[in-house]
Amino acid sequence: MERDKPDQSEEEGFVHPDAAMDAALSWLFTLQAEPNDRQLRTAFEAWRQADAANARAFATVAEAWELPEMDMVAGEVALRAGHVALDRKPVAIDGGRRKRKVWSRAVLAAAAAILIAVCVQQYPALMLRWQADYITATGMRDEIMLPDGSRMILNTASAVALDFEGGRRAVSLLGGEAFFDVVPDPARPFTVAAAFSSVEVKGTAFSVRTETDHDVVVLERGHVDVTRPAAPGEKVALEPGESVTATNTRLSAVEKMDTATALAWLNGRVIFRDRPFGEVLQEIGRYHSPPVIVANTRLRQVRINGNYRLEDPERAIRSLATAAGASVTRLPGGILILR
Incomplete structure (x- = not known):
């Protein structure tokens, strides 16, 4: 089966206005991530030979890839693909690499497109790193003692920012899931803000998970009040073994929850x-x-x-x-x- 371009995730990111150039950029990144995949190379050659425009577009991006500035980009491509080695790999076309002392406008434009494509895909992750005080990689968990003595456990691919200045006890869940075992302090409420919800407690144990379109709060013990920043007057009180889901428009009805199942990830x-x-x-x-x-x-x-x-x-x-x-x-x- 002929392939026009490598498969992409649902979050497509940067799209070049020229279809052949967009496909060429996708093939460049794909071949860099999996340079030894023969089946992938066969599919690429079928795409390249199917149309002269495809061949010209890939020749341009391959030449742009040889620019010295692309070393940084190669590292980002390898990082996104989960590879340890960050060495830039040349892309052989019809017998080898081509060198030019003077780079054409087309090549420089392709280099700019490569930089934009990588930066667009990296931007959300970079922003998360800049904002977060703590962050976990996929498949990892981390336990953190907070400045007030409370305990926080971050689940896989999660990030938080802390604000404990001036007597505050506030955590922003920027992504993923976190469990909090909060030290009681009636004079200083402990708050956790996620994308669609805000949780306020005096001392308790609960988890908050944020997704692209909702948050889920699960209470293990104690008592929490859950509100929506978009409608602060809307409030749900949870008792142990209960959960609530918050979206951009509403708080769900309270549901009974088996916390041993919902919080099994802690173990x-x-x-x-x-x-x-x-x-x-x-x-x-x-x-x-x-x-x-x-x-x-x-x-x-x-x-x-x-x-x-x-x-x-x-x-x-x-x-x-x-x-x-x-x-x-x-x-x-x-x-x-x-x-």
Whole structure:
């Protein structure tokens, strides 16, 4: 099957106005990330030879890649792909690399496009690093003692900013999930602000998880008040074993929650009871950096029960696939395909 350009994630990022150049940029980054993938190279050659415009576009971006300034970009490409080595790899076209003493306008424009493409994709992560006081990588957890003696545990791919100046006890959850075991202090409320919610406590233990379109607050013990910054007068009070979901428009009804299941990640586990395969896979996928692709849509509705360790998410995904009657194919870079 002929491929016009490498597959991209749902967050497409920078798109070049010229379709051939946009595809060429995508191929450049893909080949840098997986230089030894023969199947990928075959697909690339089929795309390049399918149209003269494709060949010209890739020749231009390959030449731009040889600019000395591209060393920095090569590092970013490798970092995004999860590679340790940051060396820039030349892209051979029709027998080798070409050198020019004077760079053409087209080549310089392509170099600018490469820089923009990488910067656009890196911008959210860079902004998170600049804002965060603490941040965890995918698959990692971290326990932090806060200045007031409270305990905070960050889950996978999470980030927070702290404000404990002038007697304040405030945490901003910038992404991911965090658990808080708060030291009681009636005179100084402890607040956690996420994308769609704000939680205020005097002393208690609870978790907050923020997603692209909602936050979830789970109370283990004590008492918390949850509000929405967009409507401060709207408030929900939680008791132990309860949770609430906040969106841009509303707070949900309070739900009963099995905290041993909801907070199993604190013990390095994830527990599911009668959940659709698709939901379970999405949850475990939070701890697995490379993409997991489900090639059989039937799998998504299979109901799953299980208790999986998170220290080896690939093994958990393979166990999950076995329980659902699926096979697993592992591609270079750790990409898993489930059929």
